[in-house]
Amino acid sequence: MIDPDINEALNKQINEEFYSAYLYLSMAAYYESIDLGGFAHWMYAQYQEELEHGNKLYHYVNDRDGRVTLTKIEAPETQWDSPLAPFEAALAHEQYVTDSINKLTALAIAKADHATHVHLQWFVSEQVEEEKTARDIIHDIKRVENSPDGIFLIDRELAQRAAAPGHEEG
16 A cells, blocks of 8 residues: 555646646647647647656556545646747746656655655656756757747747657647
């Protein structure tokens, strides 16, 4: 049986992951509204990835004979000032998630819950990748943000991101 404090913290993280998905879906909708289909595609793929993260934790709690309790997901932002702004918000959000995962990992260590600690290592590594990817895209957008042609090229590049396995855009 999973420690009650760990169970509660994992439930909070499940909610964070599903909120992340909701946020990225909102960003995809924003990009669709300004005719940046490649940006929208990238954010939609990120939405799918965040759903998988939440599901990974959901199944882990159940596998440990814990109890998943879902809570309210807050409404995400829906409007940004520029093509750059959602990626800046995404980086800030990923940094928040990194902090949350780190705190959860520290709790697992403090509780000597080795199984949870090991399970969370995937998320720790994933957060390094998430932050790096957002930073890299931000740097690219900043290089060309005053050039419609440059934004067009980045839009084409972001459109090349593969969808999460088993998911296709509608």
